[in-house]
Amino acid sequence: MDTAPLLEYLAMNEPLLQDLTTRVEEAHRELLQLEVRRQQLIAFLAPARKERDDLRERVQDAHQAIRAPILRLPVEVISEIFIACLPDRPAWYPHKKDTIHVVTHVCRRWRQIALSTPSLWCHFVIVRPSKVQGRIFQSKYLQTMLSRSGNLPLSFSTVFDQHEAASDLLLPTIERWQHVRLYGPVQYARGILNNTPGEFPTLETLVIAPLRRVVPSRLQPTTPFHIIRAPCLRTVLVGQFADHSQLILPWSQLTRLTLRCLIPLSEYPAFLRKCPNLVDCELGIPFRTLPDLPFRPTPVVLQHLQTLVVWFERPFQPLLDSLVLPALRELSFETPDIYGHPPISSPSTLLSRSRCFLQKLSFLSCTTSQDEFLECLALSPALSELSLRGSDLSFAQPFLDSFNHDTPTSAMVPQLASLSITGASPKFCADLSAELFAGMVTNRWTAFTSDASEALASVREEDKGKPLRVFGLTSLSIRSVPADLGREIRTRLYSCRNEGLEVNRPEPQLVWA
Known part of the structure; x- marks a missing residue:
């Protein structure tokens, strides 16, 4: 519709109402016609739009179906998976094959998730650099891990x-230390040894040890290693100090x-008396050029100690x-x-004096007399x-006869479930009869399973059909013995293995030097 005449009439300011009304009505009719055409076009395009939306949905579903399931997980779940894949040990080497570096090289999304998960960067090892460039890289690496x-x-x-570049970066984070292992001569760790506050609020594990055996003079720190307050500290490994004071x-x-x-053997009791709440203890008694002076043993009572490991060379x-x-x-x-x-002269005295209920006993690459060994078993x-x-x-007939009794209650160590013999000596193999x-x-297997029929009625439904083991052996391991001897023992135990x-x-033939 041409609106020029209307503008002309309006400019003239003349009352041409009839003409204006006619022209407005014509404009309304044209608008209605255009609206009808628009609605017709919308109705025509509706099926095409629906077909387009359906096709997009099918394409999206197909794309989701071919994606790996891990890519469909939420970010929080992927982050927890990364954390669960970390090694169990508290500190681990930052090698490119380790979990933390592998996940950052898979894709951009995984890298972003890993970088936004602080728990992945709390465990690290600082190795000793051999060159100046290595020390520069070490400082940058440590700064990255801390941030x-x-x-x-x-x-x-x-x-x-x-x-001391590493210690300069680590000392400001003392309040965050949890599991810490310090290796090397302690006189080089001056920053920590001179730590005046001495407060470690989150420290739980502390290891102080040399990288290798060194002479005692190099183990003397210039200042005491003094930790005043560490309320969470429970585990300590000390392999560094020649003077425990x-x-x-x-x-x-x-x-x-x-x-x-x-340290001299006489100083070990002083160490132990300071730790009345020990539950696990490992005593390393390495070789010393100076012989230990005799001392009068005084009782050291540890009421809570459950595990004792003695590693000795003297x-x-x-x-x-x-x-x-x-x-x-x-x-x-x-x-x-x-x-x-030297053999252990009388380990049974510890058991008889303690009156404990020993459940696990190990003699690893060490010996004791036959009578002492049997006495230890009798006391356990x-x-x-x-x-x-x-x-x-x-393991000749007189020794084996002590394990053979008519009833379970009269047998030696009636609750013995696991027997492991590894790296046996030539004497052991010569005396051992497979038969x-x-x-x-x-x-022992027959004696401990003959009276199990009544107890079988009380087991759970899903356990029926399985051998009931209240007492007696459940596993037997004999390794590093001649292969024919191992195979013969295994063959003679065929019926027990089936039960x-x-x-x-059996392992390959062992050749003795």
């Missing part, structure tokens, strides 16, 4: 040397302690005679995998696990 970890507790291992810790709150110090019987461990459940003696160490009626490695014991040994195992006894497969 990405946010304010979460830190677990790390570090090797100290004369360069330089190590000041809240000993009374520790529950796990490992000592590997080059005699330690006076220390053993001073211990009273009424709650002891696991006892292990171990030496390096070489022969020539609740023993369930027995491990022997490099044993010099003679007698398999007969002993069979007799549920676990017996390891």
